[in-house]
Amino acid sequence: MVYIGIDVGGTGVKAGIVDEAGKIVSHGSMPTVLTDTPDKQISDMARFALELLEKSEYTLEDVASVGVGVPGIADQKTGEIIFCTNLGWHHVPFRQIFQRVLDKPVYIDNDATVAGLAEAVAGVSAGADSSVFITLGTGVGGGIVLKGKVWSGFHGTGSEIGHMILKMDGEPCTCGNRGCLERYCSATAIIRMAREMLPDNPDSSIMTTCGGDLSKVNARMVIDAARTGDPVGESVFRRYVYYLSQAISNICNFLDPEVIVLGGGVSNAGAFLLDAVRKEVPKYCLFKDMEYARIELAKLGADAGMIGAAMLGQRQ
């Protein structure tokens, strides 16, 4: 059997046919037309998946299920997407609309959960007993895989690592709370910290790379500056590692997974970030003479969305 995985992004949709081992055997992409109704968008996705299938060596009979990863939240029981900010969807009966065109079991989950599942099936955490995936991007998302199965919680609202409170009464968050982990461990946090320091540090190399325009500062510029010893870059990076390591140790002390996988834009810093985090995390793990999670970088990149979405049906 094969599985169809659909990765719904803000600007485009990727669809892939994925085998039992999590390998993409065929794939394609189509743009998202934001002005279309959700009904039209979802029907188009299903038709696109059917076309992909027709062009492949497989038929509808070979397809076990369809999985969809969305930047939002879905009710697994009803197949409804509760909301999907990028697409402006609110309470959209995704499964029902999709199945009118392509009648297979349809599983939906959050994009970070789906990426975490992909890594657990065919990536860096393949074969692990348990893993927690953390996306370090504009926000911070999470995906939990336990005993080879997706864990999105009993009510489907779990793995929202970014909105665990890490510093009570800390920075205000877009969610309305204060001190969410996302305020300290996202690319946005790196940018905020750099912007706070730069006016008092006009000699920082970041001022050159951003052309003196603070609105152009991004996380990569800051981390690259840290690599070359720029004091602002180093200070921000050191604080970022301090925050992220406490967030990771919280997961170790609470859930104690076998592997913690770092993905998302900030993880492109590679070994520079990984080495620093691996050195810092043990300071906060409770039991000093016991092992704790192996910390790794995600390796599937842009394919993770399709692979993980496809595998949802295999890993419930």
Added chain:
Amino acid sequence: MVYIGIDVGGTGVKAGIVDEAGKIVSHGSMPTVLTDTPDKQISDMARFALELLEKSEYTLEDVASVGVGVPGIADQKTGEIIFCTNLGWHHVPFRQIFQRVLDKPVYIDNDATVAGLAEAVAGVSAGADSSVFITLGTGVGGGIVLKGKVWSGFHGTGSEIGHMILKMDGEPCTCGNRGCLERYCSATAIIRMAREMLPDNPDSSIMTTCGGDLSKVNARMVIDAARTGDPVGESVFRRYVYYLSQAISNICNFLDPEVIVLGGGVSNAGAFLLDAVRKEVPKYCLFKDMEYARIELAKLGADAGMIGAAMLGQRQ
């Protein structure tokens, strides 16, 4: 089949014979002799369990396994107790010593995990898909049960809820970190907050109940004062609920269990605490239009240790 559950405390050991449904059919207790060697203490526990069995209607053939709950941490694979502070044990091969006297499979876990399992088998979270137990005592402990099975993590160091960092750079903790949840959500935290306020509030009713001696203040006095509208009691209780609710919402946003169970000394505040926490937690749960965990009070009390320990063998 029946199961033997042993609850190892600082001052005594309780042993029970427990049936498949988690019901105690026979039980007894013996003192802990701290001056004995671990070898002697553990052999005595095994002999005590054998005596209990002899006095019951069951024989050794009816016993499926033995479970032990300890205030410490054990390596499930080797059966070694890594440490157990109250008893002063460090790297004690519990299983090996015990089996010399009573040769059955022996499972060992942390006391909070064991209490959480008891509630999940025969208590307030019985039949739930998933539950997280939180003991609010001198410290804060935790127990995770997922799909009816104990989850102590891949390396056996999980469910240490008390040492998740809730306020980075906050109060120093005995573990060496700062801002651990335990510093804000334990009975000790209630006492600390009251002691800080009392010198400036000599008219507080707590000053009368403690006889003017701040070293005599306990969590019950503070909560009782809050019930009667004492300003210091109310202020401390309000802050305690604020802290505990953020800790609980972190578990909801991350693991999203079906039930969260509150146990330990502070939970004796009953409905007064439960109602306040139930009202506060939703403020911090990310998805406002989705359900989250049911919050309940533990109900097995002092029996939880024996029941949960016994059930370890059934729920691996």
